[in-house]
Amino acid sequence: MVDEYPLDLAGIEDQRILWERAARNLILQVTDRTGCGSGWHGHCRQVLTWFLSRWGVAPDRAQKLVDEAVGGRFASWTCPDTVLVDDVAEELAMSLRPDDGTQSAGPAADHLERWLAVRAAVPWRDAPGGGGDGPVAPSRDGAADDIRAFDGALDPDRARGMLAALDLLRADAAHGASLDFELLQRWQQHVLGTPQPPPFRDLPAFAKGGRERYGIGPDTRARLDACLAESARRTGQLLPLTARAARAYLDVCFFHPFDDGNARSAFLALVFVLAREGVALDGVSLLRRVTFQADEPEDAVILTRYIDIHLAETRRNSASPAS
Structure with missing residues (x-):
């Protein structure tokens, strides 16, 4: 799922809208797969962190950015509305900086x-x-x-x-x-x-x-x-x-x-x-x-x-x- 959105952290200023759209689509895919059941938002945070890490954001930084963007706005047994999903995706994309990465965008170690x-x-x-x-x-x-x-x-x-x-x-x-x-x-x-x-x-x-x-x-x-x-x-x-x-x-x-x-x-x-x-x-x-x-x-x-x-x-x- 995260590999469907190849992005380059070094070009974040020109690609910010693409990062936002990717984050939005990932959130919606998680809501669809989980049905927004118990703890679905934890899986959503995990997927967004994988996404940022996969495309060059340092893992600790990725987790911090996701935590800040999501905050406590997602809840178990409640699917977020379109406005909330868009807001979280936009905040996540806007928070990214070219120096957030300490790893290459190549495949990570297994x-x-x-x-x-x-x-x-x-x-x-x-x-x-x-x-x-x-x-x-x-x-x-x-x-x-x-x-x-x-x-x-x-x-x-x-x-x-x-x-x-x-x-x-x-x-x-x-x-x-x-x-x-x-x-x-x-x-x-x-x-x-x-x-x-x-x-x-x-x-x-x-x-x-x-x-x-x-x-x-x-x-x-x-x-x-x-x-x-x-x-x-x-x-x-x-x-x-x-x-x-x-x-x-x-x-x-x-x-x-x-x-x-x-x-x-x-x-x-x-x-x-x-x-x-x-x-x-x-x-x-x-x-x-x-x-x-x-x-x-x-x-x-x-x-x-x-x-x-x-x-x-x-x-x-x-x-x-x-x-």
Whole structure:
């Protein structure tokens, strides 16, 4: 969608009307695709930020300009009228300056491909083992407790959706379900509170203020499914559970399959991989308060260590409930 409007930031003074028309058309395309449902304006901001970044505006600057142009003028379940759309598009175009760019207008790096290269090089077999083998039942439900405390503080409806997804994934784990996009999609419908399972994204995705870009191709979903399938325990090719759970989490992060809620989806995938082998944690704080880089191998190793810390502590506490 953003590639339909090739523009040049250096020529902004002569092209300003073209930038305005492009922004207007993108807003209207988002309203048409989302139906102006819950949180549609967040996706609209994301698309406008992608658009500016794609044509040379520095990612942080792009996000700032979009935030300033949109402000609080878009609302869930409300489609903006023509006057408002035109006003936002005009303000965005008028705010652009030739020196807003620090990158060329050429294709940006694909951090999904960078992640897949890192993924192949990480020494997953050397990951710590979580303090032992076999199932473990914690004295408290760390995942549910964290959702109630963290997500509940942000939005009670968000917490309810996450808890519903948590119950569903544990039922799926008990039945030995295979982890793939379709399974994530079922949980994500509860996470986002959408009337239908959210589809796989059809555009490049951005994260970390636009600093990471995840490409899209006709085989992206199939590649994600192939990666997630490796989270299962396999005879003759046993990787530590901590490694398989961490890898699934990062796969979801960097494939970035949904337009929204990918961090929550990644966390649920991690919990599922553990639950499928009868493991639950009594704490998850290290797994939800950190950010990982797609092209940094050490980050993958760090995540396996964080899972190991929580798992080993859960085993100790389970063995000594009085403590």
